[in-house]
Every structure is written in C-alpha cells, then in structure tokens.
Amino acid sequence: MTEHLKMDKIQPRLLDETGQGAITKPTPRPEGPLKVSGTARYAGEYKAENMAQGYLVRAGITKGTFKIDRDSVKDMPGFLGLFTDHMIRNSAQGTANTNPVQPGPQIQYLGQPIAVVVAETFEQARHIAHAVKVDYQREDDATPDFSTATNFKEQEKKSLSQGDLEQAMADAAFTVDATFTTSPHNSAAMEPHTALATWEGDKVTVRGSLQMLKYNQNELADSLGIPAENVRLLSHYIGGGFGSKLGIDAACVSAAVASRHLGRPVRVEMHRNNVFEAVVLRTPSRQRVRLAADKDGNLLGVGHENWQSNLPDETFSEPIDTATHFLYGGDSRTYATHVARLNRPASGSVRAPGEAIGMLALENAMDELAEAAGIDPIDLRVRNIPEVHPESGFQYSSRSLAQCLTEGADRFGWSDRKAPKERREGEWFVGMGVASAARTNILMESKARVTLNPDGTALVETDMTDIGTGTYSILSLIAAEMLGLPSDQVTVELGDTDLPHASGSGGSWGAASSGSAVFLGAKAIRRKIAERLGCDPDALRLQDGIATGGNVRRPISELLDGPVTEEGHIEPGKQEVTQAGFGAHFAEVAVNSVTGEVRVQRMLAVMAAGRILNEQTAQSQVWGGQIWGVGTALTEEIQHDHRTGHVVNNDLAEYHVPVNLDIGDLDVLFVDERDDYANPMQVKGIGELGISGAGAAITNAIYNACGVRVRDYPATPDKIFPHL
Template sequence: MTEHLKMDKVQPRLLDETGQGVISTPMPRPEGPLKVSGRATYAAEWKAENMAQGFMVRAGIPKGSYKIDADSVKDMPGFLGVYSDHMVRNSAQGTMNTNPVQLEHEIQYLGQPIAVVVAETFEQARHIAESLKVDYTRDDDVAGDFDAVTDWKEGSSQDQGDLDDAIAKAAFAVDSTYTTPPHNSAAMEPHAALASWDGDKVTVRASLQMLGYNRNEIADSLGIDAANVRLLSPYVGGGFGSKLGIDPASVSAAVASRHLGRPVRVVLHRNNVFEMINLRTQTRQRVRLAADSNGKMTAVGHENWQTNLPDEPFAEPVDTATHFLYGGENRRYGQYTAVLNRSASGSVRAPGEAVGMLALENAVDELAEVAGIDPVEFRLRNIPDTHPENGNAYSSRSLAQCLEEGAEKFGWSQRKSPKERREGEWFIGMGVASAARTNILMESKARVTLNPDGTALVETDMTDIGTGTYAILGQIAAEMLGLPTDKVTVELGDTDLPTASGSGGSWGASSSGSSVFLGAKAIRAKIADRLGCSPEELRLQDGVATGGNNRRPLTELLEGPISEEGHIEPGDQDVAQAGFGAHFAEVAVNSVTGEVRVRRMLASMAAGRILNAKTAQSQVWGGQIWGIGSALTEEIQHDRRTGHIVNNDLAEYHVPVNLDVPDLQVHFVDERDDYANPIQSKGIGELGLSGAGAAVTNAIYNACGVRVYDYPATPDKIFPHL
C-alpha cells in the first residue's frame, strides 16, 4: 500500500501532536562513529575481486580534435586498455535525467576528459595516462576571456513598470556593477566510481547526490536500459552541487569494465575534479535600485552576464531572490549568455542566490547609505506585503523577525559610522545582509516497516552528502511510531530502494522526510484500526499504543511486519514559498595592508520546522564559512588566452581554513510553513549561504569606507582606496 499525497493544500501539523520529543532535537548522526573510525565506505574505497584501475586522460588543447595512439603505451607494465567511447564532455547538470554532451573526438576546453587508461594498479594507470601519445588537430579560434566577449545572447528578461523613469524621478538611486569569479564546489571526497557487469546489468558504486536521475543519466550515456543499472552511494563526502549529475568517472568506469569483463575503479585526480566537473559561472551583474524620500524602494533592476560551453543548458539564476525579497513597482531583469572554451558551468551550492545576493545585498546597502537610513531599518521598510510582481501571498515569511532578533543578538546598536571604530591599525566594522532561498518540494518515495519486536526500518535511495539524512529520517520515523531512535534503522543510497528526491536544491530533507512521514502515517492508521480508535486519537510511545480507551503493546497488535510506502509530490499552490534569514558580520580591516579578518558572524534563520537542531546548525555554519570564502578568497582563475584553469587544486584555490573562521553563531526563528510539505519544514543548507558573503563585504565598507565591486575582496582591491 502507498500513502500518496500531492501537496496542493495545507496539511495538519501532526508532528506537533505526536509528543515524542524526538523531532527537532540535536540528535547526533547515527553513522558518525562509522565515519570517524573509517568504517563508512566511500566510493573510492570500495574494492572488488580482480579489480582494475582507471585514470582519466585530459585534453591538452582548448579546442580542436584528437586521436588516441594506444600503441604508444600498450607495452608499458600493467597496461590493460585505453577507451574513449561514450566519453562525456563534463558532468551532467542537476535533474538532467539524460546523458551529458558526448562529443566523440571533438575538444571544447583544455582539461576535457578524452579517454580512460586502465591498468592493474593505480600508479601504473597514472603513469600510462601521462605517457599516452595523443595526436591533436588544433583550432586556433579559442574563446577563453570573459572580458573580451562581445557576442552576448539575450536570454530570459522581464519588465514591469518603467525602471528608467522611476530612477530618474527617485530621491535616492544607485547604479552599480559587480563581478563574481567562478567557484569550485571543492568537496572533500573526489569523484570516484567502481563499476562491474553481470551480463547486461551494471552496478556502479559512485559518489552521487541524486540516484533516481543518475541511473537514467548513466543508462543514456551507455546506451542501455535504466532497469539494467544499479547505483550504490551509501556515503557521499560532500557534493555542494558537483555530484548532482553523473561525472566522467562513473561513465568511464562502466565503459572500461564492459570492455575488459572485470571490475574497474576510476578516481578523479583533484586537477580532474577542478576541470571536468561543473563550476559556478563567472558573472557580471548590474543592479539599479531607487527609493523615495521615505526610503521606500520604487525601482529594482538586476541584469547579469555569464558564460557556458556550447549546448550546455544551464544558466545561473542570479536574480531569483531579487524577484520577491524587496518591494518596488518598477522592475527589470535581463540575462545574457555567451560561449567560452572553458570548463562547464553548473549548479554549485545555492545556485543563483549565492552570487546574485552578493550583488543585490551590496546594492541595497549602498542605497541605504545614500538615503541616510540604517541598513537593517532600510531592509525592514522594504519588505513587501505580497509578492511584488504577481501579488501572491507568502506561504510564510519571517524576514523582519530574523532581522530584528538577529540585530539584537549581534549587538547591531553598537555599530558606528565608517572609519569611526579603530583598534590600533585595524578598522572595525559591522555588516548585514538578508538571506533568501526559494523553497522547493520534489517527488519522493520511501518505504517504512514496523516490526513486531518494536524496531523499524526506513528504506529509500535518498543520499546523505554530509547533511544528516540518516539522522533526520530516523527521527521522523521514531517520532511518528513512538520508538527510540536507536530502534530505527535507515538504509540509503541504493537504486533498488524506493526513488527519493535526491540531495540537492535544499529539497532533500523536506521531500524525502515527507515520504517517510507519509509511510509512517499509513502505519499509524493501520495500528489505530486494530486498536479500534481513529488515527487522530492514537498515541504511540515506548512501543505502546493508546487510543479510544484502549492501551496495548505493539507486540500484541502486530502479527507480522507492517510495511507502507510514502509518496509525496508537489502540487499547484498560488503562494510564494521561500526560506528567509539575516546574516550579520563584524570584520577588521588593516589600515596598512588592506587585509581583512572576519571577527564574528551571526545567522538568524527561519526555515520552517527545524528537523534536527544540530545538523541544521552545522549546515548554517557551512554556509557562513562558504560566505567568508566567497567574500575574501575563493576565485577560479582562467588563462585568458586558452581558457584553462590556472589554479586547479586546493593549494591555489583558497577556501577558508581554521584561522580564517571566527566565532559563528546561529539563531533559529521558530516557524511553521503549512504550505511547504506535511512536515512544515523548509530547506536550510543553501539559505545559510545566501547573503552571507555580502554581510562580510558590507562590514568592510562600514569598517574602512571602501566598497568592493569585484569579488573576492582581496587586499589589493582595498588598500589603494584606504
């Protein structure tokens, strides 16, 4: 039996009635001991009998064609084969559900995967790959420089009212252009896959986020039926969007294994990860804002320019939050794209908001400064009552509460004017930025089984990418079935299990959690029927069912296991759904060198029901840290002549390390979003990043009076203006 819900109406708050005290608590991750002791097996750690090792061969030119000379290496020790068939150009886009571009022998960027070498050992495969002779035919018409692009293609656009006239008549206005560099997800675990065939069926152990889609992508790439593909991803060491779609390792391992008739494992070198896996695009963004004499915004314009490879469908939705965050009846949006011979662009944590809100929230801060209004107060004045473009109500919106409570907890009232606060050679300043992330529900299924011995099993192909899925799904089942969490086992990451939403887009916990909730709800209905009461009367606790003046142990009500499948789908709703928040930062700027140090940050977040306080806080911490990186250090650098990535490793691509990260605080605003899903939760992982970097750069301005328009805010962009 399946408990199926299409989410097109408000649901009752059952989790507020179950009374177990399990949901929302800061429960540790049940798989934590396995991870810290090395017993949680990741994709690159799996082994198989008679396993061979593969190593990717990268293109050595940015544009042209190639021919592999396998004879040049066939006599090297350990050589088993070189394969270039079915080679994918780059990783698939999230929810693509089909194969990425497969070019055969064409090259469109330097570092593109063109073959996989297979040998008996990893070291042999690497040596052979480095020795392999490749004959190239070069095309000198290479487009590698973002700043040299003139052929921009207009994409999505929108006009409402008259932006130009509103700006001309406004009491206060700003017109600023911001640039953001490409970013890399830089997940701790590199992309890896172990493939083996049994007749026409292939099993791939891989590092992937969305198995329901990934199975179809691999099948399409190989030209086989999806029913013949099994994926296993029980543990994923970070993804941040980079593992939403299949990657070259997954396809190459399957191709090589089919050729050789033995298992093959392929692990991407860190340089491969930086080049072959989709990056966050570089952007140029023009933001125009205007306000009347009372500080009420009357105009909002947000245009952006970005690039990708030919035939790549993704474009970063940088203006997503701009559409609904603030008021203003005159609005203009425009997106312009171009083709470059550089690594593909795709979804990276908080696609759209992560870089779009850097520009938007910096511009809002500028406008508040021009209007002479405190930045927190300015934002509060401009929260619209309804969606400013379609008039729809917000399903829930606690932005004002996030700003007000966050400001109080952070000590915002102590903020001074630019350059007014100084400690020795350090200027000290505070900054604020709103946070917003569109809330999304995706179709998801899970099977829940309650056993007569008082244990339960949750099964779904949902993944845990370090976000706490094992804990959260176990908590939901325990709360609904009246069991201790140690009596609930959660099995994830296997496409033989019911198909979940996958991890991505901040929809994973809410979507897969809702399917677990529905499966457990169906079990509760059966127990209530056996007890002789209505489901609303039923109370389950410590293995005992109570209701309708009856009280019986579950062992007496269950002759055998009860297994139910929960199935959630999004529905049609005329409401605007999003998570909201506010980021606060205090920084010190060195008056001699222009160096910036973040001294403390506070995030005030409203994301519906918090399912696990510990994992939710951890997600926001990660967002704050990523915000520091986006603001101050992270920058993929491309050679303008060839478009290839210059800093393609973690030695040269600078993510924040321990000494870069200050005291981080997280405050959750209590909220329920009845339109979101039956468990009233909203995504938190990407909300925690959205706006975080802008709070840092706004604090830089408050400290030293320098606004940075070209991210990241390195000392060379600050010192000349002090």
C-alpha cells in the same frame, strides 16, 4: 499500499501532536561513529576481486579534434586497454535525467576527458595516461576569456520588464546604479569523484559518489545506451557534494565503459585536478543592479541584469536574480540574463545556485542605498518588505524576514555600530555589516518504504543520499517521532537505486521531500495501528512503543502479528503562493589599515526555515553556509588562463578555501516558524539558505569598518588597501 499525497493543500500539523520528542532535541548523527572511526566506506574505498584501475586522459588543447595513438603505450607495464567510446565532456547538470554531451573526437576545453586508460595498478594507469601520444588538430576560433567575450546572447525566458524602471530612476530621490563582479567557484568537495563498475551479463553496478541517484541512473543508462533497469547505483556515504555530484560524472561513465570492454571490475578515481576541470564550476558573473527609492527610502524600482558563461549546448544558466524577484518591493522592475559560450570548463549548480552570488550584488546595493538615503540598513530592508510578491501578486506561504533582521540586530549588538573608520583598535578598523538571506523553497517527488517490526524496531528504505548533511539522522528522527520509538531503534538504508526513488540531495529539498515520504509511510502505518487498536487515527498516540487511543493502551508489539510495511509517496501540487526560506546575516570584521587584510571576528545567522527537524545538524548546515560566505567574500576564485581557458589554480593548494584560522565566532539563531504550504511537516530547506547573503554581510562590514566599497569578489587586500 502507498500513502500518496500531491502537495496542493494545507495539511494538519501532526508533528505538533505526536509527542515522542524525537525531533525536539538536538541529536547526533547515527552514522557519526562510523565516519570518525573510518568504517563508513566511501566509493573509493571499495575493491573488487580482479579489479583493474582506470585513469582519465585529458585534452591538451582548448578547441579542436584529437586522435589517440594506442600503439604508443600498449607495451607499457600493466596496460590493459585504452577506451574513448561514450566519453562525456563534463558532468551532467542537476536533474538532467539524460546523458551529458558526448562530443566524440571534438574538444571544447583544455582538460576535457577524452579517454580512459586501464592498467593493473593505479600508478601504472597514471603513467600510461601521461605517456600516451595524442594527435591534435587545433581550431583557431576558441573563445576562452570571459572578460573579453562578445558572443553574449540574452535568454528571453529569463527576461522581464514591469513598469518603467528608467522613469523610476529619473523620479527617485535616491538611486544606486552599480556593477558587481564575481569569480568562478568550485565545489571542492573533500571526497574526489570515484566510481567502481562491475558487469554481470548485460547489467552494471556502479559504486559512485553521486547526489541524485534516480536521475543519475537514467543519465548513466543513456550515456551507455542501455535500459535504466540494467543500471544499479550505490552511494551510501558521500564526502561532500555541494552541487558537484548532482549529475553523472566521467568517472562513472568511463569505469562502466572500461569494465564492459575488459569483462572485469574497473575503478576510476578522478584526482583533484580532474575535479576542478571536468566537473561543473559556478559561472563568473557581471551584475548590474539598479535601485530607485523615494525620499523615505521606499523602493520605486529594481533592476538586476547579469552576464555569465557556459560551454556550448549546456542548457543551465545561473538563476542569479532569483531572490531579487521576491525579496523587496518596487513597482518598476527589469531583469535580463545574458550567456556567452566559452571554451572552458562547464558552469553548473554550486551550493545555492542563484542566490549565492545574486544576493551579493543585491545586498551590497541595498547597503549603498541605505547610505545614500541616510537610513539604517536594517530599517531600509524592513520597510521594503512587500505584502505580496511584487510581480505575481501571490501571498507568501510564510515569511519571518523582519523578525530575523530585528531579533538579529538585538542579539548582535547592532546599536553599537559606528560610522566608517570611527571604530579603531590599534592598526585595525572594525565594522559591522548586515544582509538579508533568502532561498526559494522546493518540493520534489519522493518515495520511501517504512517497515515497523513487532520487536519495536523500524526500517526506512529509500535511494535518498547523505552528502554529509545528516540524512540518516533526519529520516530516523521522523520515523521515530511518527511511530513512537526511540530513534536508535530505527535503521535507515540509503543510496541504492534498488530502493524506492527519492528526490536526491540538492536544492535544499532533500529533508523536506524525502522526509515527507517517510512521514507519509509512517502515517499509513499509524492508521493500521489505529484500526487494530479500535480508535480513530486522529486520536492515536504512539510513545515509547506504547499505543494509546479510545481509552485503550497496548504495547505496539501486541498489535502486530508480523512486520507492517507502507510506502510514502509525495509530489508537488499546484499552489499559487510564494515559498522561500528567509533569514539575516550579521558580520563583524577587522580591516588592517596598512595591508588591507580582512579578519572576520564574528558572525550571526538568524534563520527562519519552517520547522527545524534536528537543531544540531541544521546548525551545522548554517555554519557551513557562513564559512562558505567567508570564502566567497574573501578568498575563493577560480582563475582561468585568459589564453587557453584552463583552470590555473586547479587544486586546494591554490584555490583558497577558508581554514580554521580564517573563521571567527559563529552564532546561529532559529526563528520558530511553520510553513503549512511547504509539505506535511511544515519544514523548509536550510542548507543553502545559510550561504545566501552571508558574503554580502562581510563586504558591507568592510565598508563600515574602513570606508572602502568592494564590488569585485573576492575582496582580497589588493582591492582594499589602495583605497584606505
């Protein structure tokens, strides 16, 4: 039996009444001991009998065609084969559900995977891949440079014009018209992409590092030209994803191709340079933000236009202006997205696509408007929170933005903030900055199977993944809460496409979507227990293995004559409301008056994301967002060679992510909130909300410290000290 809910109506708040207490206290991850002891096995740690090793051959030109000379390496030690069929150009986009571009002999960026070499050992395969001779036919019309690109095309479906922004700018007492630029980013997950493929007849099993298995299954099947039911994917533990593992990758496809040719298991491991080139990056952006306000600081108009890039035939474009549509008011509004087709690695989803870089520009512009109008930046934001969505007119499902800003100001000590350059400690200027946080809330179709056993244990099964965000913890807590069990009596099995298909990890929809499926499966079990107890399901109370209802109290084990299994199934319905998570970021930075170096001394994130299911893992997610905010603001930038388009800093030695000494004190405060429209548990996503706006709070703090506005991210010292 399946408990199926199409989420188009408000649900009762059952989790406020269950009483088990599993989701009301911070709880360590159940798989934590496995990870710290090295016994949680990741894709690259699996071996198979008679396993061969594959290594990707990458293109050495920017655009053109190629032909590989297999004879040039066939006599090298360990050589087993070299294969070019079914090679994909880059990873699939998130939720693509179909094969990525398979260009055959065409090359469209330097570093593109063009073949896989297979040998007995990894070292032999690597040596052969570097030695193989490739005949290139170069094409002279490559377009690798974003800064000089001229082939931008406006995406009409992402353009909108409401009212008259030009007139609003002319009539306004205060205006901002500023251009902001952001560099490309790489997800840089700790675990590189790896796949081990094994065929049994016409069916293939692939152990990979993937975020969305139900989509990845179809993507791999389509890439190989086989039925989806002949593909099994296993991904039990993932060492970070951040969007880089949303779609099927070259490791999975090439391992499956080589294994089918050779009739033996093949493992392909992408080294760090591969990951920086063949996996999607965040696009560079140029953003023009216009704000028009009356004499009291009330917005009259908002404009947000952006220019970005991608490879030919990629349908993804960064939704940069997402939060601008609903965060603040203003009757006149203009949006436009322009995409250039460049010969360099593909752009795609990276943690919080859209808001992560769009809110840098918007929140910097709001800070500039506050200065122009002589209004406190928090007051300006609060007074411009609209009653309804300024374009659709929809109500907000829940929104605690004003509370986040005002409570955060009290906790952070905002009243002690000084004017630029007024607070100095030795050779350091010190200042504070603020930015709103917003991230759209999404529900995706999900299924989960829940089993309650007579011995008081439970099992949750779904192909949902855990990319380090705490899925094992969340799903066990939900089942424990609903079934009245200690959480350590719930086993969660994830990451196997033979299990019911879940939403996958991405878009901050994982806990809400897959968790709701577990909730519904457990709810159906509760109904069966109520029937056996002889009470109404609404009167049933399950706690510590005891069922109570209708003046009857019995151990759950006495009500079961065998395992009880139910499947929960949730899918989004039609709701005319605006759903998003909201919050506020505060930052205090010190800027060296001599060198322009920036040190982040402390940060506070105040988050309103509906019901918090596990405060410990939620806090960890927000910490990650704050830390990535530091990287976005100060250190992270993919650098492309302007002549060839290839990634120059394609490793973690040169792509500078924040390290321990870059991070000051981090504080997180959760606002108690319920969103009845979101899902049966009233939760909203938290993982990407934590990064949205974080970087802008830091650059706004830089201005408050030293009086220098940085509109070109990242804010490296060379962009600060010349203006001190």
